[in-house]
Amino acid sequence: MSLTSSDTPSTTSAPAASPGLAAALDRIGFGRVQVVVIALLMAGLFFDSLEQNSTGAMGPLLKDAFGIGNAELTLINTVTVIGGLVGRLVGGYLADRWGRRTALSLNLLVYTLGGLISAAAVDYEMLLASRFVVGVGLGGEFTVGLAILAELVATRHRGSLLATLNISSGGIGNIASFGFFALVLGPLGGVLGGDDTSWRWTYVILAVPAVLVVYFRRYLPESPRFLLSKGRIDEANLSLTRLGSGSIAGLRHPGATVRYVTEADIPRKTKSSYAEVFKGRNLRRVAAVGAASWMSFGAQVTLLFLMPILLVSRGYSLTDSLAFTMIMNIGSLFGACAACYLAGRAPRRVTVMAAAVLGCVSAIAFALFANSTLLLLTLGMIFQFFTMLLNTMLSVWSPELFPTSVRAMGASVVNGIGNVAGAVMPFPALFFFDIAGVPGVFAMIAAMYALLVIAARFGPETFGKPLEVVSGETAAASA
Structure with missing residues (x-):
C-alpha cells in the first residue's frame, strides 16, 4: 500500500486541550512516525558522508588518472566544499521561503546529477x-535536515534526535565509507575495470541510490512551524x-485533522532573508557558534581528506591506509x-567547551x-571520538539559535x-605536513581546538528550552 504526500486538510476536530505548537509537539512525543522521519533524513546524510570522503579515499587513483599532484587533488576537495557552501546558502533560502521538504528533494537530485558527471569526466577541469x-547538491542536505527535524519533535527529545542524524553521517557514514572504498577499490577493483575505471563506477554507485531517497522523502510531513509562520x-x-497519528499508515490516512493550533499561535511576522541573520542577536550567535564551527569542521574535513595521504606517506599501502582510516572512524561512531x-x-x-579541550589533548x-x-x-580513534562529539553538538546547537x-x-x-x-584548512595543513610531517598537522589542529573553546564561551545556552523561547518568538496575539 503506497503512501501519499498530499497536504490537503480534511475535517477539523475540537481544539486540542493545550494550545500552542510547542505544547502540541510535546503531547505528540516520539513514536513510529518520528522514527520514519529520522530514517528518511539519515538516509540522505549517509550518502553525504560517503561523497565527502570520496576524494581523499580515491586520491591516488585520481592523481594517476588525471596526472595531477597533491595541490590539484586538494583543489578538488576545495571546489566540492565551496559548492557545499553555495548549496547550503541556496538550500537554506529555499527551505525558509518555499518549505523544508522542497529543499531536501532538490538537494539530492542535484547531487545525483553531479555524481554522474563526475563518473563521465574526461579531464581534470570537467571533474572539478x-x-x-555535487557540493551544491549536498550542501543544504545537512542543515535543512537539522532545521526540519528540530521543528518536528518535542523539546525534550530535540537534542538527542538532532544528534542522531550525525550517527548516520559522521558515525556510521564515516566507517562505512572507508570500508566501501576499500572494497570497491580493492577486491572489487578488478571487476570494475581496474584502477583506470573503478573510480568512475564508484561515483555511479554513490549517485544512483540517492534517487530512491528522493522518492520516499515525499512522505515527509512539512514542518508545522514553517507552515504556521506562513499563516497556513x-x-x-x-x-x-x-x-x-502514531502509525506509519497515518501518514497516508491521518483521519480527521486535529486542531492543535489556531490563529492565535501564529508567530509575529519577521522577514525571511539573509539580512536578518546578520542583525542584532542573530549576528552575535552567528559569530560565536560560527567561529566554533570553523575550528571544528575545518579540523574534521582536513583529517578525513588527508588521513589516507598521511598514512601512505608512512609507507602503508592504499588499501591498508583506507582500512586504518575506517578503524579510526569507529571513534567517530x-x-x-x-x-x-x-x-x-x-x-x-x-559540553562543546569540554570536548574541545579533550580534543586538543x-x-x-x-x-x-x-x-x-x-x-x-588507538590514538586516531580517540581523536575521532572527540572530533565527532564536537561536530555533532555544534550541529545540534545551530538550528536552535534562530x-x-x-x-x-x-x-x-x-x-x-x-x-x-x-575548503581552506587543508592547504595550511599541507604546509605543516611538508615542514613537520604528521605531527605538524595535528599540532595545527590542537591550536584550532584551543581557539574553539574561546569561541564557544560566547554562544547562548539552548538546552531544554522551546525554540520559540530561545529565538524570542511570540504569538501575534500576545505580542
Whole structure:
C-alpha cells in the first residue's frame, strides 16, 4: 500500500486541550512516525558522508588518472566544499521561503546529477566542475535536515534526535565509507575495470541510490512551524495530525485533522532573508557558534581528506591506509553516540567547551606518540571520538539559535562557515605536513581546538528550552 504526500486538510476536530505548537509537539512525543522521519533524513546524510570522503579515499587513483599532484587533488576537495557552501546558502533560502521538504528533494537530485558527471569526466577541469555540482547538491542536505527535524519533535527529545542524524553521517557514514572504498577499490577493483575505471563506477554507485531517497522523502510531513509562520493554519494542523497519528499508515490516512493550533499561535511576522541573520542577536550567535564551527569542521574535513595521504606517506599501502582510516572512524561512531546521549542531558556550551579541550589533548597525543600501528589506530580513534562529539553538538546547537523565519538560513550560515574552513584548512595543513610531517598537522589542529573553546564561551545556552523561547518568538496575539 503506497503512501501519499498530499497536504490537503480534511475535517477539523475540537481544539486540542493545550494550545500552542510547542505544547502540541510535546503531547505528540516520539513514536513510529518520528522514527520514519529520522530514517528518511539519515538516509540522505549517509550518502553525504560517503561523497565527502570520496576524494581523499580515491586520491591516488585520481592523481594517476588525471596526472595531477597533491595541490590539484586538494583543489578538488576545495571546489566540492565551496559548492557545499553555495548549496547550503541556496538550500537554506529555499527551505525558509518555499518549505523544508522542497529543499531536501532538490538537494539530492542535484547531487545525483553531479555524481554522474563526475563518473563521465574526461579531464581534470570537467571533474572539478562536476564536484562543484555535487557540493551544491549536498550542501543544504545537512542543515535543512537539522532545521526540519528540530521543528518536528518535542523539546525534550530535540537534542538527542538532532544528534542522531550525525550517527548516520559522521558515525556510521564515516566507517562505512572507508570500508566501501576499500572494497570497491580493492577486491572489487578488478571487476570494475581496474584502477583506470573503478573510480568512475564508484561515483555511479554513490549517485544512483540517492534517487530512491528522493522518492520516499515525499512522505515527509512539512514542518508545522514553517507552515504556521506562513499563516497556513489548516496545513499546519494536518502536518501535526500526521505526526501524531502514531502509525506509519497515518501518514497516508491521518483521519480527521486535529486542531492543535489556531490563529492565535501564529508567530509575529519577521522577514525571511539573509539580512536578518546578520542583525542584532542573530549576528552575535552567528559569530560565536560560527567561529566554533570553523575550528571544528575545518579540523574534521582536513583529517578525513588527508588521513589516507598521511598514512601512505608512512609507507602503508592504499588499501591498508583506507582500512586504518575506517578503524579510526569507529571513534567517530562512538563520539556521535556520546553526543546523542549528552545532547538530551547536558548544556550545549559546557559540553562543546569540554570536548574541545579533550580534543586538543588527543591531537597533541597523536602528534607525539602515534609511532606504531597500534598507537596510530588507538590514538586516531580517540581523536575521532572527540572530533565527532564536537561536530555533532555544534550541529545540534545551530538550528536552535534562530527564529523559524530564518532557521534554515541561519543554520546554513553557521555550518557554511565550517564549510569554508573545510575548503581552506587543508592547504595550511599541507604546509605543516611538508615542514613537520604528521605531527605538524595535528599540532595545527590542537591550536584550532584551543581557539574553539574561546569561541564557544560566547554562544547562548539552548538546552531544554522551546525554540520559540530561545529565538524570542511570540504569538501575534500576545505580542
